[in-house]
Amino acid sequence: MVPRIWRRIRYRYNVIASYCESCGSYYYPQREICPKCRRRGIVKEVEINDEGTVLSYTVVNGRKIALIEFKNGTRMLAEVCGDIEIGSRVKKAFRRYGEDGEAGIIYYGTKFVPII
Amino acid sequence: MKVAIIGVGTTEFGELWDESFRSLFLSAGLSALEDAGISGKEIEAIYIGNMSAGKFVDQEHIAALIADHAGLAEFGIPAIRVENADASGGSAFRQAYMAVASGMHDIVIAAGIEKVSDASDPMEVLSSAIDQEWERFVGANLPAIYAIIARLHMHKFGTKEEDLAMIAVKNHKNAVHNPKAQFRKEISIEDVMSSPYVAEPLKVLDCAPLSDGASAVVLANEEIAKRLCDTPVYVKACTQASDYFSIQNRRDILTFEAVVKASRKAYKISKIEPKDINIAEVHDSFTIAELIAYEDLGFAKKGEGAKLIREGETEIGGRIPVNTSGGLKACGHAVGATGIRQIVDLVIQLRGEAGKRQVNAENALALNIGGSGATAVVSILSR
């Protein structure tokens, strides 16, 4: 499963959404086709560097996983390091996500930390 | 063409160490044929719901395998596996229904099977029903997705952890009288509340177990059904819908849009409204899923699902009894078999053969969901 991780590495290290120039919709994660315009859509990649708001979250296997909403309306599922509640403001942080046991490869991605 | 169910059969659900993938199927299939009073040579096609025999028992190409071991190899009938995560059974039922409704076939079998207990971590396998790259990668699993939905429902509508606990308590109570159920034992609100968190705010006893099991139904066109069967149960509608795969892309994560779309269409086709439904089997893989199903199926207004369970409306004896089998929570969740098992239980109810859990019902509804809601299948059955 390692190739799958590396293929997407640019999208793991940055928060990259899609913007449809035809209808003005944003999508995260990045996608090729705008579901509103389909073949008529002109879809470009845009990076999200904004702060986000915690829409909801859970704690599973000792990790806090939150659904985070950005100003442009896109939402992202990500791990948050720190105390949060619904409505908390969070910002990006580059962190280790895990490793591939067999291959011994450590992989990284975007996590979030609360803005205090 | 009108389609009727003329035979049903199911194995017990649970950790069935003595049963293999093959023996499970055989047992369910043979009891459905026996119930229909046919030998098997009448069957023109077979549709099998199964999520992941490849991961669970390292066997693919299972439809032909099952047809063979069910003694149908001589007839050479088409055998088709259908996969839609834990909505595989419901989807197989719909394929079988369409085959008969269209006139392509006169009499077919729809079955579902899953043998999970040979796998080291069945919940890992079920979690492959969510997005591997964008949900699993960040550490979420299937319970986590439902937990995120549950927390927002509580925050927005004032639903309590105790409300969710009441759903588990109700379903366990119903399962006591179901001889096929995995957990035939009552539990209390305190039991649920004191069970450890799996994914906050969902606890162990908010989650359905993953079970071994197989279920089968025989479908036939109206003419054959009337000839072979004194108590045919008619399929008034069987609809399916899909939704954005990940909760990241859903505008409102508190509404399962696929459930809304499939059920509205089923109500329209059948000319049966939510208020005319007397009994339902819904997909309570997690208690929050049953509560939201009340809302999305139109039994309650959005945000008011908790009222139904608080007021006992979905208990046996209530306005709309839900999961009288015990549901996925207490009857067990044999993944790809669940959608068929729901149909089996509703047929037993509509025939008046449900014993101590009998509900007086004319119209019944089944809701089978795949993963975190990207697939939904709704069936409406009537006497």
Ligand SMILES: [Zn+2]
């Ligand atoms: Zn567009």
